[in-house]
Amino acid sequence: MEMSGERVIEAPRDQVWAALNDPEVLKACIPGCQELEKTSETGFAATVKQKVGPVSATFKGAVELTDIVPGESYTIAGEGKGGAAGFAKGGAKVHLSDLPEGTKLSYEAEAKVGGKLAQLGSRLIDGFAKKMADQFFDRFKAEVEGPAETRNGTDADAANAPDAAEAPAEAAKADAAPVVAPEKKKSWLGRIIGS
Amino acid sequence: MPKDHGIGASSKRREDIRFLTGKGQYTDDINRPGQLYCHFLRSDVAHGRIAKLDTAAAAAMPGVVAIHTAQDLAAVGGVPCGWQVTDKNGEAMKEPKHPILAEGKVRHVGDPVAAILAESLEQAQDAAEAIELEIEELPAVVDMKAALSGESLVHDDVPGNLCFDWEFVQENKDAVAEAIAGAAHVTRLELVNNRLVANPMEPRAAIGEYDAARDEHTLWTTSQNPHVIRLLMGAFVLSIPEHKLRVVAPDVGGGFGSKIYHYAEEAYVTWAAKAVGRPVKWTASRSEAFLSDAQGRDHVTTIELALDAEHNFVALRCHTLANMGAYLSTFAPCIPTWLHGTLLAGNYRTPLIFTNVQAIFTNTVPVDAYRGAGRPEATFQLERVIDKAARELGLDPAELRRKNFIPPDAFPYQTPVAVQYDTGNYGATLDKALEMADAAGFAARKAESAARGKLRGFGLASYIEACGIAPSSLVGALGARAGLYEAATVRVNPTGSISVFTGSHSHGQGHETTFAQVVADMLGCDEGQVDIVHGDTNRVPFGMGTYGSRSLAVGGSAIVKSVEKIVAKAKKIAAHLLEAAEGDIQFADGQFTVAGTDNALGWGDVCLAAYVPHKYPIEELEPGLEETSFYDPANFTYPAGAYVCEVEVDPETGRVEVQNFVAADDFGNVVNPMIVEGQVHGGLAQGLGQALLENAVYDAEGQLASASYMDYAMPRAADFPSFAVDHSCVTPCTHNPLGVKGCGEAGAIGSPPALVNAVIDALSEHGVSHIDMPLTPTRVWEAIQAAKA
Numbered sequence: 001m002e003m004s005g006e007r008v009i010e011a012p013r014d015q016v017w018a019a020l021n022d023p024e025v026l027k028a029c030i031p032g033c034q035e036l037e038k039t040s041e042t043g044f045a046a047t048v049k050q051k052v053g054p055v056s057a058t059f060k061g062a063v064e065l066t067d068i069v070p071g072e073s074y075t076i077a078g079e080g081k082g083g084a085a086g087f088a089k090g091g092a093k094v095h096l097s098d099l100p101e102g103t104k105l106s107y108e109a110e111a112k113v114g115g116k117l118a119q120l121g122s123r124l125i126d127g128f129a130k131k132m133a134d135q136f137f138d139r140f141k142a143e144v145e146g147p148a149e150t151r152n153g154t155d156a157d158a159a160n161a162p163d164a165a166e167a168p169a170e171a172a173k174a175d176a177a178p179v180v181a182p183e184k185k186k187s188w189l190g191r192i193i194g195s
Numbered sequence: 196m197p198k199d200h201g202i203g204a205s206s207k208r209r210e211d212i213r214f215l216t217g218k219g220q221y222t223d224d225i226n227r228p229g230q231l232y233c234h235f236l237r238s239d240v241a242h243g244r245i246a247k248l249d250t251a252a253a254a255a256m257p258g259v260v261a262i263h264t265a266q267d268l269a270a271v272g273g274v275p276c277g278w279q280v281t282d283k284n285g286e287a288m289k290e291p292k293h294p295i296l297a298e299g300k301v302r303h304v305g306d307p308v309a310a311i312l313a314e315s316l317e318q319a320q321d322a323a324e325a326i327e328l329e330i331e332e333l334p335a336v337v338d339m340k341a342a343l344s345g346e347s348l349v350h351d352d353v354p355g356n357l358c359f360d361w362e363f364v365q366e367n368k369d370a371v372a373e374a375i376a377g378a379a380h381v382t383r384l385e386l387v388n389n390r391l392v393a394n395p396m397e398p399r400a401a402i403g404e405y406d407a408a409r410d411e412h413t414l415w416t417t418s419q420n421p422h423v424i425r426l427l428m429g430a431f432v433l434s435i436p437e438h439k440l441r442v443v444a445p446d447v448g449g450g451f452g453s454k455i456y457h458y459a460e461e462a463y464v465t466w467a468a469k470a471v472g473r474p475v476k477w478t479a480s481r482s483e484a485f486l487s488d489a490q491g492r493d494h495v496t497t498i499e500l501a502l503d504a505e506h507n508f509v510a511l512r513c514h515t516l517a518n519m520g521a522y523l524s525t526f527a528p529c530i531p532t533w534l535h536g537t538l539l540a541g542n543y544r545t546p547l548i549f550t551n552v553q554a555i556f557t558n559t560v561p562v563d564a565y566r567g568a569g570r571p572e573a574t575f576q577l578e579r580v581i582d583k584a585a586r587e588l589g590l591d592p593a594e595l596r597r598k599n600f601i602p603p604d605a606f607p608y609q610t611p612v613a614v615q616y617d618t619g620n621y622g623a624t625l626d627k628a629l630e631m632a633d634a635a636g637f638a639a640r641k642a643e644s645a646a647r648g649k650l651r652g653f654g655l656a657s658y659i660e661a662c663g664i665a666p667s668s669l670v671g672a673l674g675a676r677a678g679l680y681e682a683a684t685v686r687v688n689p690t691g692s693i694s695v696f697t698g699s700h701s702h703g704q705g706h707e708t709t710f711a712q713v714v715a716d717m718l719g720c721d722e723g724q725v726d727i728v729h730g731d732t733n734r735v736p737f738g739m740g741t742y743g744s745r746s747l748a749v750g751g752s753a754i755v756k757s758v759e760k761i762v763a764k765a766k767k768i769a770a771h772l773l774e775a776a777e778g779d780i781q782f783a784d785g786q787f788t789v790a791g792t793d794n795a796l797g798w799g800d801v802c803l804a805a806y807v808p809h810k811y812p813i814e815e816l817e818p819g820l821e822e823t824s825f826y827d828p829a830n831f832t833y834p835a836g837a838y839v840c841e842v843e844v845d846p847e848t849g850r851v852e853v854q855n856f857v858a859a860d861d862f863g864n865v866v867n868p869m870i871v872e873g874q875v876h877g878g879l880a881q882g883l884g885q886a887l888l889e890n891a892v893y894d895a896e897g898q899l900a901s902a903s904y905m906d907y908a909m910p911r912a913a914d915f916p917s918f919a920v921d922h923s924c925v926t927p928c929t930h931n932p933l934g935v936k937g938c939g940e941a942g943a944i945g946s947p948p949a950l951v952n953a954v955i956d957a958l959s960e961h962g963v964s965h966i967d968m969p970l971t972p973t974r975v976w977e978a979i980q981a982a983k984a
Contacts, residue, residue, distance in 0.1 A: 115239030119902030
């Protein structure tokens with residue numbers, strides 16, 4: 001399973017880089033992470049609790065940072081053993097570059113599983129890994145950017161303009177369909193409850 | 196009129212009373228006093244070196260009695276292979292050690308690394324999690340073609356991961372090449388025979404027990420052949436002589452081949468019971484079954500069929516890559532070779548045949564015989580390439596087959612691939628199948644389907660198989676490390692009831708009913724007078740077990756031989772009692788009579804006299820009435836038949852619906868038509884399951900991705916119509932006393948090509964010429980789209 005993606009983070013590159021190396025930030029961003037302790041300059045011990053389909057397990061393992069180009073890129077790789085549940089391992093090459101509105105974070109990630117996870121959950125792994133990566137980078141963006149009100153409002157809105165323009169349209173469409181449904185629902189529900 | 200008892204009667208299965216009321220006694224139902232529970236820690240990576248294996252913390256866990264690893268088993272042999280194939284250069288196949296527990300390296304996901312013995316299963320499982328196991332991963336060898344490059348080696352001492360490179364018939368190699376080069380037409384096909392998981396309803400289980408006072412070992416195990424396990428495990432793994440080792444295979448819930456083999460778990464529990472001085476029980480979980488039961492098929496083949504201008508088959512050439520998995524399972528080497536290459540003549544007169552088989556080690560679960568074993572692979576490629584040839588030449592597939600069938604007057608027929616067919620009539624089963632399938636009405640049905648936007652297809656396949664394996668002298672010459680006879684003791688008790696001790700093993704075949712019918716028919720007694728005993732090396736004198744549809748043809752024949760000896764002796768006793776010449780005694784319907792007189796004695800009188808020999812020819816004859824026979828057949832048996840499948844394909848979704856399936860088989864004489872029908876139904880379900888649904892899929896890392904019933908699609912009743920089964924075309928086997936051929940595997944052999952041929956027929960208007968099994972909606976839909984593009 002291989003994935004790639006990017007995020008635009010409204011923060012200067014050195015701030016994003018620092019966050020990428022901060023155990024507290026990483027801990028908050030790795031989905032299901034219960035513990036993350038720095039064990040060396042580039043290594044962490046991690047405990048992650050996750051559920052893949054029918055298999056839930058606590059994975060204990062190590063996270064290692066390699067290919068470090070300070071301020072620009074590294075590879076973050078982790079491997080966790082979940083006992084009878086099997087193992088999961090994955091990594092991401094993360095690259096930072098400057099943008100007028102902040103920093104572009106791009107990544108290429110891969111994930112592998114073995115043991116019971118592969119035997120029972122192989123169908124679910126691709127979707128699961130993508131969800132994990134999305135969650136990690138979404139959280140990371142939020143973590144670095146901090147709460148919206150502390151940021152420079154107008155700039156943020158401008159930067160998000162394309163997304164913002166699309167999102168309300170999607171929301172409107174999504175809203176348009178249920179408009180009928182709740183009414184119908186109300187009417188049959190109304191009949192049952194007599195109001 | 197159908198018979199109501201004896202040979203030819205559809206007697207109800209007596210064993211079903213206990214199976215259907217939950218009174219069966221399976222291995223897991225057995226519990227021994229003081230038993231420990233065994234759990235295996237298995238590798239969850241496909242290939243790697245064991246960098247660290249520390250059991251100290253786990254050994255201190257609650258309830259843990261012992262933990263064993265390979266070093267504890269240093270004095271124990273590896274799991275032996277029962278068949279040696281000689282390669283094209285005359286050299287023996289590569290036979291790397293298969294340790295009971297992984298030694299230094301793990302070679303497939305599921306390879307056992309440590310065994311934990313505890314007071315409860317849960318404690319053993321908990322302790323497994325506390326074992327510190329670190330595996331330094333190596334690149335997994337999964338794809339067979341890539342394996343041959345040898346970049347990563349499953350076994351360090353097997354270059355190119357090549358177990359053997361086999362050629363057959365080697366002398367024909369050049370003649371075949373010449374015939375193909377000069378042929379009027381050559382049809383070529385590349386295909387995959389998909390890997391299957393056997394999935395018997397009962398997972399494997401084993402209990403070891405050791406009686407120190409008597410120095411006796413007992414193993415209860417889910418086996419199709421307890422005597423073979425006693426031989427393999429006793430002689431090659433644990434060095435226990437036969438008289439100190441009892442192997443019991445009680446009720447066994449299906450095997451389909453996967454319970455023929457000697458498995459590491461059996462040897463371990465037997466060894467451990469002595470090592471710790473307590474009985475040791477292991478029962479596989481379904482997940483373990485997926486990772487440790489030998490799997491089936493997994494061939495990648497290129498086949499070429501050459502025809503002359505009159506459409507006679509002139510030569511056949513095949514190249515096959517056969518996956519052995521990580522280790523050689525008991526009979527693995529003979530499946531793609533002697534049970535495959537020798538069947539490539541099929542039902543046809545093809546004069547020149549050459550095949551090359553490369554057997555390859557990969558980091559996957561070992562592969563061995565699965566219902567049909569080699570013969571389905573041979574039949575599939577042959578029947579697919581013939582169908583493709585017919586399509587390319589614009590011929591009726593039935594006519595092309597008929598033209599090339601070995602004619603009924605040509606038997607015995609010596610094929611160019613070693614075997615000699617004793618008898619058969621292939622045109623008769625084809626005619627029967629086409630008639631039952633209403634071939635004439637197909638055009639109208641196709642038009643009706645088309646009106647609903649559906650594609651309808653009609654496919655057929657002929658098959659032949661070599662069953663009742665087999666003459667010991669022949670299989671010995673081909674590399675078998677055992678004889679393949681069968682043994683039976685028939686014990687007539689003083690009051691005339693009969694106990695039959697057979698080396699065949701019943702795990703779904705209904706032997707307890709069928710064998711009793713044979714004996715009752717021969718002795719003119721009630722079937723209820725006959726008891727069939729099997730599955731215990733301490734009760735049954737000897738045996739080679741049940742596989743290759745051999746039980747009735749070989750095991751049944753051994754019983755017949757013993758009954759014949761019983762009758763001969765009983766006639767002598769009767770002659771003495773009736774004061775007549777032995778030659779004048781006739782035996783029929785349970786009565787001994789003096790020819791031409793009304794002097795007669797009942798069966799019971801003679802039996803009693805044998806055990807109460809007051810008036811008895813004691814100088815010439817020993818008392819008692821018990822006979823043992825070992826029957827070694829003169830040849831294989833050759834069941835054959837024709838199957839027709841009619842399908843409807845939804846071109847929008849790719850979904851295949853089996854509309855009709857007809858099986859016309861020639862099994863020789865039939866003892867119990869109902870049981871035969873059941874065997875064919877089961878075989879068809881497995882064959883159609885392979886063709887439509889089942890697939891063992893390994894990812895590039897060697898993880899078995901289809902390792903549960905969420906992803907490994909087993910056929911369900913709703914996937915099939917009711918099958919139409921016929922076995923009225925009979926050419927009796929000429930060399931066994933019952934004239935029987937065997938019916939257990941036929942359905943799984945003939946049905947995959949019939950189904951695929953039907954689907955290709957349905958898609959022919961789109962120009963689709965082949966789809967690899969399983970024909971899932973995705974694959975069918977993609978084939979349609981690719982053909983359109």
